Amino acid sequence: MRHQSSASLRSPEPLLDVAALRADTPGCESVIHFNNAGCGLLATPVLRAMVEHLELEASIGGYEASALRAEAVEDFYSALAELINCAPRNIAFAGSATHAYSRALSAIPFQPDDVILTTRNDFISNQIAFLALRKRFGVRVVHAPDLPDGSGVDVDAMAALMRRLRPKLVAATHVPTNSGLVQPVAEIGRHCRELGLLYLVDACQSVGQFEIDVEEIGCDLLTSTCRKFLRGPRGSGFLYVSDRVLSEGYEPLFIDMYGARWASPEEYRPVDTAARFEEWEFPYSTVLGCAAAARYALQVGLGAISRRTPGLAARLRAGLAEMPGVRLLDGGARPAALVTFEIKGWQAKPFKKALDARGINSALSFREFAQFDFADKDVEWALRLSPHYYNTEEEVDAVAAAVAELQRMA
Numbered sequence: 397m398r399h400q401s402s403a404s405l406r407s408p409e410p411l412l413d414v415a416a417l418r419a420d421t422p423g424c425e426s427v428i429h430f431n432n433a434g435c436g437l438l439a440t441p442v443l444r445a446m447v448e449h450l451e452l453e454a455s456i457g458g459y460e461a462s463a464l465r466a467e468a469v470e471d472f473y474s475a476l477a478e479l480i481n482c483a484p485r486n487i488a489f490a491g492s493a494t495h496a497y498s499r500a501l502s503a504i505p506f507q508p509d510d511v512i513l514t515t516r517n518d519f520i521s522n523q524i525a526f527l528a529l530r531k532r533f534g535v536r537v538v539h540a541p542d543l544p545d546g547s548g549v550d551v552d553a554m555a556a557l558m559r560r561l562r563p564k565l566v567a568a569t570h571v572p573t574n575s576g577l578v579q580p581v582a583e584i585g586r587h588c589r590e591l592g593l594l595y596l597v598d599a600c601q602s603v604g605q606f607e608i609d610v611e612e613i614g615c616d617l618l619t620s621t622c623r624k625f626l627r628g629p630r631g632s633g634f635l636y637v638s639d640r641v642l643s644e645g646y647e648p649l650f651i652d653m654y655g656a657r658w659a660s661p662e663e664y665r666p667v668d669t670a671a672r673f674e675e676w677e678f679p680y681s682t683v684l685g686c687a688a689a690a691r692y693a694l695q696v697g698l699g700a701i702s703r704r705t706p707g708l709a710a711r712l713r714a715g716l717a718e719m720p721g722v723r724l725l726d727g728g729a730r731p732a733a734l735v736t737f738e739i740k741g742w743q744a745k746p747f748k749k750a751l752d753a754r755g756i757n758s759a760l761s762f763r764e765f766a767q768f769d770f771a772d773k774d775v776e777w778a779l780r781l782s783p784h785y786y787n788t789e790e791e792v793d794a795v796a797a798a799v800a801e802l803q804r805m806a
């Protein structure tokens with residue numbers, strides 16, 4: 397069920413006014429930004445929200461400024477809640493997606509031999525966190541197999557593992573960092589709900605790119621940054637905590653005076669909301685920037701964004717597919733806007749540098765980022781190009797032409 401919100405009352409979205417959206421995005425004037433999977437370009441209202449708050453802090457004092465803007469700060473929770481279909485009480489601010497993820501993991505009372513069931517395409521830092529839990533608590537980390545066609549995790553095999561191993565935690569990354577693969581997180585969630593298993597989703601690359609509905613996904617916990625496809629500032633992220641998890645009393649290890657009340661010298665009580673996963677100190681200008689970014693995305697429309705953004709990536713893939721020496725690496729029928737490929741005759745850093753020199757922002761992924769996926773694909777590194785809705789078809793074609801030129805030089 398969708399929570400009552402203005403989003404649910406909106407009429408079907410019109411086509412995007414790309415020229416207006418670009419006019420709102422100062423970075424469009426200086427670069428072809430195809431690194432939105434790294435960090436999206438800030439829109440003017442986001443920049444303004446942050447700068448205005450810093451100016452207010454400078455003129456009246458930091459505590460006084462946050463008190464004055466309390467209502468706007470509250471809107472961070474309302475806007476994010478609207479974006480992923482939950483209530484504001486289910487949202488906690490975090491300094492990064494990884495911060496949100498480790499706070500969530502820290503709330504699970506792992507015992508030796510508990511199983512964490514995950515996929516072969518979960519994010520590098522999540523995989524390292526699971527191994528750290530294995531080292532400290534003796535948990536077992538089990539990776540569900542992939543389908544043979546490279547289209548992601550085999551959900552039936554994963555469900556069979558759920559039934560057999562009764563994992564303490566099921567963890568899935570919606571879109572990994574190292575390819576455009578979209579994992580079937582809602583299908584996985586249906587099995588978790590049926591079996592009553594705790595389910596954590598990393599939606600870092602999908603928030604701001606797709607319509608995310610935590611009810612439909614069926615997750616207990618979900619993490620994301622705000623800086624990528626949501627176009628918020630760096631140093632920000634959030635954690636969704638379901639009412640189920642809150643009412644069952646999960647709390648992070650090292651809860652602080654904001655997340656809990658010190659009820660008596662010997663006792664503390666976690667607060668009722670996801671704020672129990674937050675800490676007392678906040679970067680308020682960043683929080684306000686995130687609220688503005690979420691409002692901006694809602695105003696642009698996630699339906700329209702989720703059609704245009706992967707559509708631009710598909711156009712780019714079509715251009716690259718024709719080039720000799722280029723191998724596209726994104727699996728699945730409808731990949732996200734992370735276009736990854738290897739190119740013969742180039743080393744990673746000089747190739748990226750050559751694109752930098754042409755005013756094209758991109759990113760590199762290395763074997764270390766994706767031990768399973770890159771081993772399966774037999775690649776050491778890949779270039780990642782990640783357009784967003786404010787990029788143009790002309791930019792897509794210019795990027796494809798630049799890759800073709802470099803490929804000829806190889």
Ligand SMILES: Cc1ncc(COP(=O)(O)O)c(C=O)c1O
Nearest residue numbers: 492493494519571572573600621
């Ligand atoms: C899928 C995925 N999860 C998590 C993260 C980590 O995000 P952060 O750098 O905000 O901790 C990233 C960053 O690239 C990512 O791509």
